[in-house]
Amino acid sequence: MSNTTIYYMAPHSPWTYLGHGRFVAMARAAGVRIDLKPCDMGRVFAASGGLPLGKRSPQRQAYRLTELARWSAHLNLPLKLQPSFFPVPPDASARLIIAARTSLGGEAALELAGAIMHGLWADDKNIADDATLAHIASACGFDGAMLVKSSHTAGVLAEYEKNTDDALAANVFGAPWYVVDGEGFWGQDRLDFVERALARL
Template sequence: MSKVCLYYFAPHSPWAYLGHERFVALAKAKGAQVDIRPCDLGRVFGASGGLPLAKRAPQRQAYRLTELARWSAFLGVPLNLQPRFFPVSPDAAAKLIIAARLAHGVEAALNLSQAVMRGLWAEERNIGDDDTLAQLANGCELDGKALLAASRTAGVQAEYDRNTDDANAASVFGSPWYIYEGESFWGQDRLDFLERAMSR
């Protein structure tokens, strides 16, 4: 029986974007199932003492850009350090991903997550815009219009809230966050440790 890795993230997180494809490939290679859980990072920060980017000290903001540039170059993953449509509310995108999982399964949701994050961080697309989200879903061979409608339902909102509540209960405080066999790993730069855990 394959093991399950919980995957908490926010779709406007550049760090989730930098790690997403590597994480998906790792889980597949190790035969681990992914439990994809988009969550409200604002609420997570509120519960854990984190600060939104705009409220961080200037030196922290500057170093964040340095690290993003380093990781983008190191991984060969294209990333605009200051994309046109950022900051942006991630809620609509997160709920679209949840709707995709409910309607089409985890793989479709993972593919859509990559398209959304690449759209924001590499393609100058506005993931807070309904038409853009529908186009991104259509590009993943999903029905964007139908998914948008589904993403606005009470059931999807309830799952988004539940994901966030579960993240807070699990002491999550950043994105991406992976939990495997009860062990937490924060950040795409911890994927090597997650791989070791999956190899045990």
């Protein structure tokens, strides 16, 4: 068994946002390290048969909004159902999280990921904009300008591609996706099962 859990995530996913804090708290309570892997869900969807939101049927899009409202109320987490900047390209924010992990460590990256998702889903911010991302990172106490600059380096871009390759190899088809001792769990609504799996490590 491993004392590390893998966390495939997409910073523009409302479901990742809804589960992020609970998952991080669970892993910490279990003494398990999180291997955070922001990945390109566009590539994952293309390989696994998933459809981007705009191409889904009207009834699926409507039910998504119903479920988001339910979960937001249930978890008492603020969530703007239709943010001004959504759909939003996730690449810039994903790369910023990777840059934070590379230079500041996993805990800093998890904090930044939470702040970015809160920025989009609660504060109605444009997480595709470098200046906005720098401001979010700086509000966390990090050097936002430095992280944004780092997010454009070849090493960060390569890590983003590798994370996505790893996700495809692990048969990931959506976000969030948690892996505990080799077992995959899709969605924040599976966190009860994730917690039990973490307790067995």
